[in-house]
Structures are given as C-alpha cells and as structure tokens.
Amino acid sequence: MYADSLNYRDGKKEIGIIPKKGEAMGTCATFSRKYICCRVHVLRTVQNCPFECSYCFLQHYLTDGLTKAVDDTATLMQEVKEKISRQPRRLFRIGTWELGDSLALEEKTGQAAGLVREFARLDNAVLELKTKSDCVEPILGLEHRGKTVVSWSLNTGHVIETEEHLTPSLGSRLQAMGRAAAAGYLIGLHFDPMILYEGWEQGYESLARQVSEAVPHEQIAWISIGSLRFNPAMKKTIENNYPGTRLTCAEMVTGDDGKMRYVKPLRVGMYRHMYAVLKKYISGNPLTYLCMERWDVGCMGQGIRPAS
Amino acid sequence: MWDVWDRVYGRHPESIGHLDYLFAESLYRRYGLGAGHPQRETYEE
Numbered sequence: 001m002y003a004d005s006l007n008y009r010d011g012k013k014e015i016g017i018i019p020k021k022g023e024a025m026g027t028c029a030t031f032s033r034k035y036i037c038c039r040v041h042v043l044r045t046v047q048n049c050p051f052e053c054s055y056c057f058l059q060h061y062l063t064d065g066l067t068k069a070v071d072d073t074a075t076l077m078q079e080v081k082e083k084i085s086r087q088p089r090r091l092f093r094i095g096t097w098e099l100g101d102s103l104a105l106e107e108k109t110g111q112a113a114g115l116v117r118e119f120a121r122l123d124n125a126v127l128e129l130k131t132k133s134d135c136v137e138p139i140l141g142l143e144h145r146g147k148t149v150v151s152w153s154l155n156t157g158h159v160i161e162t163e164e165h166l167t168p169s170l171g172s173r174l175q176a177m178g179r180a181a182a183a184g185y186l187i188g189l190h191f192d193p194m195i196l197y198e199g200w201e202q203g204y205e206s207l208a209r210q211v212s213e214a215v216p217h218e219q220i221a222w223i224s225i226g227s228l229r230f231n232p233a234m235k236k237t238i239e240n241n242y243p244g245t246r247l248t249c250a251e252m253v254t255g256d257d258g259k260m261r262y263v264k265p266l267r268v269g270m271y272r273h274m275y276a277v278l279k280k281y282i283s284g285n286p287l288t289y290l291c292m293e294r295w296d297v298g299c300m301g302q303g304i305r306p307a308s
Numbered sequence: 309m310w311d312v313w314d315r316v317y318g319r320h321p322e323s324i325g326h327l328d329y330l331f332a333e334s335l336y337r338r339y340g341l342g343a344g345h346p347q348r349e350t351y352e353e
Contacts, residue, residue, distance in 0.1 A: 088343055093331060123343045218338075
C-alpha cells in the first residue's frame, strides 16, 4: 500500500512487532520553553492506537498503515539504563505513551509487563503507563516494587461518548484503576484534554467525584490538567474523519507553539473549576500540574515567570 | 487571583527544571522513590 492512499484507520487494523531501531528514549515531544512541560521522558515502544479519539494528533501524524510495537525489551532497557546512569541522583519519569496507548495492546504484545519487571530493579527511574483502556489484567500479578505509575487519561462520560470512539467507558476505566491500585500500583490521573460543552462544569465535577470513589487517594501520585489543543493543519483532518464533532466549532487561538487552544479566559476558567473540584473530592495532596500551558496561565496571572 | 501552584505547594515553579524537581521531591517524600533526597540543582542542569 502507498502512504498517500491510506486512511489513518488502516493503521489501526494490524499490529507489527518490530525490533528497536535507533534511539527510543527521549524527551516528550511537547517540550517547550514557552509552555510548561513537566520534563517527562518518553520511551518510544508503540506507534498508533486502536482507539479513535477525534482530537488525537496521531490521525495527522501516523499514516503508514501499521500499528507497531517494539518487542526487544532487553535492548530498550539497555538504552534506558545507559541514559539514566549518566545522572544517578536524578529521578527520571519515563512514559511509553508518546505515540500510542501504553496498555491497550498489552494482551497481544506483553510489552508493558516486561518493562514493569525491568523498572522494578531501577533506583532512579519510574515507568509511567498511560492508557484509556481497561486492560490491566496482564500487569496485576507482577512484582513492580512501586516503580510503575499506571495512569489514566480521563474525561467526562459525555466526552467519552462523543469524542473518544472505541474507548472503554468511564466506568470500565475506573474499575480497572481500582484493580491496579489494589495490586499496589501508584496511580496517575490525566484530565486532559478538557473539552467545553453545555454542562461541562457538572460533567467534570461528576468525573472528579467518581474518580475519588474509585481509588485510594494516597496512591494518586500525580494529576495533570490540560485543555483541547491541536495543530491548525489538523482541523480539516478532524472534520473529515469525524464529521459530527463539535470540537472545531469553539473559539480558539493559535499559541506560540503553533497549536490552537481555547481563548485564555476560557482555559483559566476550566482549570480553576477542575482544580476546585479535585480539591473538593481528592485528599492526600498529590502533585497537580497543568500540562502544556503558558507560565502566566499556570501561575494564574500573578506575574511570575520562569527563570529559564 | 487563585493560583494552582500556590494551592498545592505554597510556591510557583520557577522553571521547567524546578517543576521536574517538584515531581522528584513529591515522589521521594510520599513514596521513597529515587536515589536519596532530591537536590534542586540536579534538575536545573
């Protein structure tokens, strides 16, 4: 098949197990000096995803007609160990979600399980498996030694139904989260991308309440909040692939990083609301941060700027 | 104005490196993760 004749959905039908080629570990692709980035590292172990989120950048980025998973864990870990050994006093957070879902294909690949076992033996690194799936069974019995954070990308029931096609329901994700927590894993929560719709305030409050009832709060390692953003060139792709979506109808502006976002007062209002309901329902003081926001929004207009 | 960072930490992250350090500090304090108590300068390199 030729790339220009492929629909991006073609790449979701087949999984190719591939060897590691070149560097697999790097910094998150969203790393930016103008926007707050948490400096998480990524391990590129999977490309593409079986889910169909209308806002997903992969539909614009991956068009080669195949989902790929790297199978040689030993070679991947060789690179990880070599890189983290250069800064032994630093704690690295390393996620496998940059170009796909960390767990959605686990029953077919066994990839995450291999990494969980390996990270259990590392002193200065934590593995983050980020998912929208409910596929936790393969990792529940592993000896992880607390070195893996299983995190979920979460959204309201309305957004899941209208924009996150083929993904498990919120209830299924929360049930899986509870099982992972019961197996001793630390949990990460990503309320990202927040999306505006009529009734969004109640939707996100309900989401925070449901999450708070699903998992022991002391096991929540971190929480991120972010809002819808996409490359302007992707607008047409979204409208073509998902003709019924309302995502592209909102008033948006192009930021310094070239991505379109809701206008700033809307974003600040969304973050304030989300943080307020998180504080209302979730105790334990987990680290909470804004993903890919400007410093002046991250600091809510108090005039604080980063030193670098 | 309300400030998400102040509400969590009582301070703002001063840089990307500082935010990275805050992760390490939180994970060490709450779960004992990492190779000893994190040092701020390690994360500003």
